[in-house]
Amino acid sequence: MRIWGIALPSRAPVSFVVDGERLRASGTSTSDGLWLLPGLVDVHSHAGTEAPTDAYSHEVFRRHMLAHRAAGVLTVRSPGSADPVLDRADDADLPRLARSGRWLATPGRFFAGAGRRVEEDELPSAAVEEAVAGWCKVIGDWMPDDPPVPLDVLTATVDAVHAAGRRVAVHCQTAEGCRNAVLAGADSLEHGMHLDHSLLSRMAAQGTALVPTFTAFAGVLKGLEKSSDARFREWIQGGWEHAFPTVRAAYEAGVTVLAGTDNKPCGEVAGEISWLIKAGMPVEAAVGAGSWTARAWLGLPGLVDGGFADVVGYDADPCEEPDVLTRPRLIVLRGKLVG
């Protein structure tokens, strides 16, 4: 198979042949080909369950991952899963998976009955256990007026996981929870809804990414009038309005902002990219947040000689016409034509 076109983000004309699962530069390229990305990436997707309280189902996992693949999403990070099996080999048909273990929830935090429940003093060792595949996911706070995981506990947790060579994603939505996640040195803030902008320079300096998950909150917002809890409604509405200037300011401060949907159906990261654009990120940075920037952050190469043969092609430049991201013309995963 030969693939040629304009590669993003370099905008260089490229020509590759597929050699097994790898790309090999070959011959001269023409500029008539497709616009090429190294696949889209959804960095926050819980494949395998429809809701956090469901039992993990591999059949559901496959369905979710195939929906991602059909949309050109060739890499998925799962920050929190119901799946207690941490050593399952990757399925070659499915997008690449960066996985954490189970959601780690301390008392009073997270959906009742969901995730792995631990006491605060057990969190550091449990996090190391769950991070065996690369990531762990800590529920750092929960409802608006409840205390977050204390800073000393979260710091000990992040330190223990880092000492094991793994990374920590922290769910945080309150200002205090976000602050603790940043001060503890988390690798990513998931949601970061009420994040104080004074923390952005520290996030940039220490390499803490922000995954704002607009797609999920747009869904919460739709059902919000049904909630009888006025405090909850005000907290969500205020957080939603705060998230737009936060994403813009985070980008400008040099924070890595990434596209994650945290939502069903799977395969809608193009919609998250459009939310990042609405928040004021330059279009190219927003497309990168759901593609090459996210891949690099996960340690995966882009469209280079010897890189993985993961390629999605479009008829137009997604940085000029981001809507084209919903209409992939070519999908190649691990060297196989799949769409």
Ligand SMILES: [Zn+2]
């Ligand atoms: Zn989530």
